[in-house]
Amino acid sequence: MLSLQAEICYKKMEIVLKSKIKEAVKILYNSEVTDDLIQIQETRKDFKGDFTLVVFPLLRFSKNTPENTGETIGNYLVDKFPAISGFNVIKGFLNLEISDTWWVEYFEKMASEKSHLENCQVSEPETILVEYSSPNTNKPLHLGHIRNNLLGYSLYRILSACGHKVVKTNIVNDRGIHICKSMLAWQKFGNGETPKSSGMKGDHLVGKYYVLFEKEYRVQIEKLMLEGIEETEAKNSAPLMREIREMLLKWEAGDNEIFDLWKMMNSWVYAGFDETYKKLGVDFDKIYYESDTYKIGKDIVLTALKENILYRNDDGSIWADLTQDGLDQKLLLRSDGTAVYMTQDLGTAVNRFNEYKFDKNIYVVGNEQNYHFQVLKALLKRMGYKWADGLIHFSYGMVELPEGRMKSREGTIVDADDLIKEMLETAMEVSLELGKLSDFSEDEKKDIFRKIGMGALKYYILKVDPRKNMTFNPVESIDFNGNTGPFIQYTYARIKSVFRKAELMGINADESMLSETKVGTKEIELIKLLRKFSETVSSAATVYSPAIIANYCYELSREYNQFYHDYTILGEGDVAIRNFRLVMSKVTSEILNKGMWLLGIEMPERM
RNA sequence: GGUUCCGUAGCUCAGUUGGAUAGAGCAACAGCCUUCUAAGCUGUGGGUCCCGCGUUCGAGUCGCGGCGGAAUCACCA
Numbered sequence: 297m298l299s300l301q302a303e304i305c306y307k308k309m310e311i312v313l314k315s316k317i318k319e320a321v322k323i324l325y326n327s328e329v330t331d332d333l334i335q336i337q338e339t340r341k342d343f344k345g346d347f348t349l350v351v352f353p354l355l356r357f358s359k360n361t362p363e364n365t366g367e368t369i370g371n372y373l374v375d376k377f378p379a380i381s382g383f384n385v386i387k388g389f390l391n392l393e394i395s396d397t398w399w400v401e402y403f404e405k406m407a408s409e410k411s412h413l414e415n416c417q418v419s420e421p422e423t424i425l426v427e428y429s430s431p432n433t434n435k436p437l438h439l440g441h442i443r444n445n446l447l448g449y450s451l452y453r454i455l456s457a458c459g460h461k462v463v464k465t466n467i468v469n470d471r472g473i474h475i476c477k478s479m480l481a482w483q484k485f486g487n488g489e490t491p492k493s494s495g496m497k498g499d500h501l502v503g504k505y506y507v508l509f510e511k512e513y514r515v516q517i518e519k520l521m522l523e524g525i526e527e528t529e530a531k532n533s534a535p536l537m538r539e540i541r542e543m544l545l546k547w548e549a550g551d552n553e554i555f556d557l558w559k560m561m562n563s564w565v566y567a568g569f570d571e572t573y574k575k576l577g578v579d580f581d582k583i584y585y586e587s588d589t590y591k592i593g594k595d596i597v598l599t600a601l602k603e604n605i606l607y608r609n610d611d612g613s614i615w616a617d618l619t620q621d622g623l624d625q626k627l628l629l630r631s632d633g634t635a636v637y638m639t640q641d642l643g644t645a646v647n648r649f650n651e652y653k654f655d656k657n658i659y660v661v662g663n664e665q666n667y668h669f670q671v672l673k674a675l676l677k678r679m680g681y682k683w684a685d686g687l688i689h690f691s692y693g694m695v696e697l698p699e700g701r702m703k704s705r706e707g708t709i710v711d712a713d714d715l716i717k718e719m720l721e722t723a724m725e726v727s728l729e730l731g732k733l734s735d736f737s738e739d740e741k742k743d744i745f746r747k748i749g750m751g752a753l754k755y756y757i758l759k760v761d762p763r764k765n766m767t768f769n770p771v772e773s774i775d776f777n778g779n780t781g782p783f784i785q786y787t788y789a790r791i792k793s794v795f796r797k798a799e800l801m802g803i804n805a806d807e808s809m810l811s812e813t814k815v816g817t818k819e820i821e822l823i824k825l826l827r828k829f830s831e832t833v834s835s836a837a838t839v840y841s842p843a844i845i846a847n848y849c850y851e852l853s854r855e856y857n858q859f860y861h862d863y864t865i866l867g868e869g870d871v872a873i874r875n876f877r878l879v880m881s882k883v884t885s886e887i888l889n890k891g892m893w894l895l896g897i898e899m900p901e902r903m
Numbered sequence: 904g905g906u907u908c909c910g911u912a913g914c915u916c917a918g919u920u921g922g923a924u925a926g927a928g929c930a931a932c933a934g935c936c937u938u939c940u941a942a943g944c945u946g947u948g949g950g951u952c953c954c955g956c957g958u959u960c961g962a963g964u965c966g967c968g969g970c971g972g973a974a975u976c977a978c979c980a
Contacts, residue, residue, distance in 0.1 A: 333921080340923065350922060352960060362960085388960080389923060419943085431979065474980060500979050586980095613978065621907075623976085630978045666907060667975050694974080701973095732940070747944090760916065764909070765973065769929095771917065776942050779916080786942045794939050835919080847917060848929080861935095861944045881939095901938040903942075 300569050309379075309394070309402075313347060320372045327357040338824070344384055345391030346824070352388045362388035396815055403823045406882050407807040412890055415830035417459040422655035425463045425648060426452050429578070430661065432469045433565045434478045435503035437572050439695050439702065439710040439768060441664065443757050446896060447692055449578040449662040450758060450842040453894045458837045463652060466580040467644055470562055471587040472637070476540040476547065478502050479557055483508035491564050497713065499568030502561055507704070512536060530856055541632075575716050577750065577896055584644055591634040597628045600679050621674045623667075641672050645680070649683050656686045658840070663691040663763070667880030690840055693765035695757075710768070716753070722774040723749035723782075727903065736902075747898045748782050754897050755781030759846040779850050781897055786889060787853040787860075789903045791885040798878065801866060805878040815876060817891055818859050822880055827854050829887050833894065842895050849891040858886050 314334050321329045331355040339345040351366045358365040366385035373380050373392065381395040428448020431437060437445075448464070456462045469475075482489070482505040493496040499636060513536045520530035520842040530538065546554045573579065596613055600606045606616050606628060614629040628639055648657060669689035676684035689704075694701070702709045724745040729735060733741050756773045760766040776782035798804070829848065865881060867872040889899050 335920085335922080337919085337922080348923090352922080355960085387923065428978095434980095469980060472980060473978095611978090624905095627978055632978080634978085636978070640980095662974090663908070664974055665980090668980090670907090691908090696973095698914090726942075730940095730942070731941095732942090764916090767915065769915070772929070775929070778942095780928085780942085782942055783928095786940080790940055790943085794942095797939055799980075843917090844919095847927090850917095854927085857943060858945095860939080864939070866939050903940085 309347065311348075313392070315717030316377055317349060317369065320369050320376075321353070321357055324368055324372060325357040325359075329354065329357065336549060339391050343386065343389075343391055344393065346394040347392045349390040349392065350388060351385075351390055361467075383600060393401075396820065399820050399823050400810055400815060401878075402827070403883075404807065404810045406823075406826060407810070407879050412829055412883075413457050413833060414889050415456060416833045418837075421459045421461060421465070423461045423652060424455055425465050425652060425657045426455070426660065427467055427658065428660035429466045429573075429580070430469060431466075431569060432474060432507045433502070434475050434560050436497070436499040436568060437712040438714065439715060442576065442712050442715070442753075443692060443699075443733045443766075444662070445576050445578045445852045446662055446754055446757055447690070447762050447842060449576075449896050450894060451658065451690070451840060453658065453896065454833065454837050454842065454845070456717060457833060457894060463582060463654075464580045465582045465584060465590075465648070467584045469586050471558075471585075471640075472592060473540055473544050474506075475558070476543040477505035477513075479554070479561055480536070480540050480543055481505040481512070482561065483557065484635045487510075491567070497568045497571065498566070499572075500713075502568075503566050505677065509536065509540075510704075513725035544634055545632060572712050572716075574749075576712075577898075584647070586591060586640045586644070589643035589647055589837050590640035591643065592647055592785055593631065593639035593641070594635055595760060596640060596642050596646060596679070598697070605678055616671075616675055616678075618671060618674055618678075621678075623671055623674060626671050626675070631747055636677075638668070638671065642675065645672065645684075645687065646681070649681070654683070654902035656688055658688045658690050660692065663765075665689070666691055690762070692762040694765055695768050698767060698769050710770075716750070718776060719753045720745055721801055722751075723752065723776075732903065744900045745903055747900045748776070748785060748903060751781035751785050751892070751897045751899075752776060753781075754895060755784070755846060755892075758842045758895050759850070761843045764843055781892075784849050784853045784892060785897075785899055785903060787856055788885055788888050788892075788899045789901060790860065791881045791888075792901045794878075794881055797874040798866055803866065803874070803878070804833075806875055807879055807883045809872065809875050810879060814873070816861065816863075819876065819880060822855055822884065826854055826883055826887055828879075829891065833891075836894075843890050845894050849888055850883065851897075852888060852891075854882075 299339065309457060313336055314331060317334050317336075318329055333339075335350040335353065337348050339348045349366070349369065351362050352371070354365055354369075355362060358368070363385055366388070370385060370390050371382035372390070374383060379395055379398040380392050382393040384391050412807045426448055428451075429441065429445050431441060452462050452464050482502075485508060486505060489501065491501050494501060496504070513534060516534040516536055517527070517530045520534060521527060525533070528562055543554060547558060560721070597606065601608060601614055606614055608614050609631070611631040612633070613627060613631040616626045616628055618624060618626055626638060628642075630636060645657065648654065661669070666689065669687070669691075673684050673687050676687070696702070697710070698709065698710060703713065716740055727741070727748065733744060736744070752774065757766070757768075795805075829852075832844055836842060865874065865877045868877060892899055
């Protein structure tokens with residue numbers, strides 16, 4: 297065992313360095329420095345050293361050149377701090393070299409950790425609701441929903457990993473005028489078609505009638521316009537529009553026939569959604585239905601009206617005036633008394649707070665709804681709900697195709713089920729071509745194809761900064777080389793393969809035997825990268841970005857693959873070095889596995 | 904028009920609280936499998952970080968002004 301000073305906290309070398317530098321400035325220049333002036337960063341790869349102190353901010357104390365200041369502080373640190381084995385100064389940068397001994401001891405502790413998430417735990421865990429998916433029950437899920445679901449689910453795992461109590465919720469938009477559209481079309485043109493009779497997945501069947509409604513509605517509008525009626529008027533007075541308005545009224549009045557129809561068609565859709573969710577590997581702890589919460593919303597609106605927070609228009613509609621908040625007038629109840637989107641969201645939020653007393657309620661919803669959530673928060677605050685500060689709109693960017701936006705009218709919507717199917721097929725084709733799985737059973741193979749195909753899809757979407765709009769290129773998405781999910785899975789499978797062979801040779805990775813080894817620079821590079829895992833997870837949780845973890849896993853895989861290529865592990869004659877490399881491989885595989893797990897991506901043992 | 908977000912290599916994307924010579928992948932070209940999985944590794948070429956001004960010892964990063972793009976401002980959700 298090596299003996300290092302107890303004060304060297306293995307978790308945060310930077311913190312120790314900071315205090316040492318503070319001490320140095322005090323003794324050398326007789327000055328007190330504040331923390332923000334001590335800037336420590338990792339040394340860039342093309343320079344010698346491990347940590348770098350930027351000396352520019354300290355010049356005001358040293359009253360000397362950057363070079364001399366760096367030199368003086370460097371000498372002091374090497375003298376007083378055994379973990380620092382040397383230093384060099386380039387321009388205003390003091391590059392500190394940490395001794396190999398320190399790195400090895402540090403790595404030994406890391407290797408003994410079980411989850412590698414020990415350092416991510418927050419001191420004050422919160423109750424956090426994550427709402428994601430929020431489908432409409434009138435059409436199947438598409439590519440946009442996939443991004444939503446993957447982000448929401450990953451966010452859940454990341455926040456949970458940091459110690460928060462996270463509740464996955466889904467709000468199903470199962471009521472409203474748009475739902476009536478597919479119902480009406482089915483009633484008129486369906487001839488009693490069911491998922492069973494047609495063999496169609498329920499959500500797709502309902503979606504078919506929604507599209508049919510839009511088509512017929514369009515025809516009516518155009519006909520009216522030919523008769524010289526203006527477009528807005530035509531849209532309002534088209535017979536189909538009148539009919540769905542009536543239907544919505546009947547629905548809100550609880551009309552039996554309409555209600556039964558609604559229940560039946562929704563049950564078809566839910567069966568379809570469940571299948572897709574299962575394939576995506578996402579689930580929910582609590583599902584809310586707008587049909588339950590819109591009434592609460594209505595009550596809230598009427599109460600607020602009495603309190604003069606809202607106002608009633610001449611036609612009976614109820615509005616909020618948010619111009620003082622820099623927003624506009626917002627309709628909350630239609631003149632016929634039916635609810636709108638905002639009405640139910642008010643109800644849902646209040647309902648949820650009463651149920652969970654959450655610290656945060658994160659809405660994973662596209663950035664096209666930024667305005668909606670601004671209004672929602674402003675409204676709730678105005679109504680006196682203090683917890684509204686805890687509402688967070690996790691606003692992610694749109695998914696576009698290389699040709700531009702997906703448009704239902706042009707039939708460019710990428711269907712979730714189709715896409716998943718395609719990914720799995722491609723994974724199968726590529727795998728079979730490489731022919732590495734010939735000794736596997738059909739079921740085992742299928743499972744591996746699924747992991748690879750879904751891994752590729754999930755990684756492709758999650759590696760992009762969630763806030764940014766992204767382009768989904770179908771050709772690129774099924775590429776398994778380079779910065780892709782399968783690349784990371786492959787790295788993992790490779791390590792697993794090494795361990796299978798090691799077992800046959802009767803070799804074990806022994807974490808307790810690391811200290812006596814002499815390590816190479818490549819090993820230390822890897823240790824440095826492995827060390828960054830927990831801080832990567834922490835910052836992913838802070839800024840709500842699975843992409844940070846995705847890119848970290850990629851970087852780690854690249855680094856490991858270089859190592860794997862350049863050095864032999866099991867063939868190494870020096871037992872201590874062989875063991876060191878084995879332990880390092882083991883930790884790498886554990887961290888890759890955990891990192892990808894946080895993204896909701898499964899890792900195959902072989903591929 | 905108002906508000907919000909975005910603009911980095913041919914394409915898709917990284918780029919920590921402002922730090923050193925801006926990085927990957929894809930695509931193109933040239934190499935590396937009798938040795939732990941070549942879904943890998945190495946190399947070459949590729950940049951006015953949209954433009955301008957400002958703050959700073961230092962700006963892709965911060966501020967202001969342009970230009971370009973997206974979203975939104977519905978009795979749709």
